[in-house]
Amino acid sequence: MLRITAGKVASAMRGSLGVTSTRVIAVRQHGTEESAEAFDSRYEKYFARDGIDGWEIRKGMNDLLGMDLVPSPKVIESGLRACRRVNDIALAIRWLEGCKDKCGDQKATIYPYLLEKISPTLKELGVPTIEEIGYDKPELALKSVYDI
Structure with a gap:
């Protein structure tokens, strides 16, 4: 109600002051579509930069x-x-957790594939997997009342 009244008052004032209404149209430019290889390359370069911090x-x-x-x-x-260069193992493990979470309902198929591909790098950097340190199972989870 107030919005309608304020709109009518504003249009009446514009008419009495001789101001014509102009509309500003915002145009959002969309860049060209980026290929998957270019996207991967962009983020690889981002993480490989010298002087990158946590x-x-x-x-x-x-x-x-x-x-x-x-x-x-x-x-x-x-x-x-990049996590290894800044010596942040907690961030590396969190990165693995986030990537595992992004697999969604396909964790059983996508996540083992990712682990297979990145396992040489994990061994080279000395980063344990989530399963190796037991973060895949909750430590203090309550038992279900239906299991009692």
């Missing part, structure tokens, strides 16, 4: 995990190498 690594990882995709093994490896 905050920038987290930003890149959050951007990737916020998209509707599972990062490719090359991008995951690049992120792991």
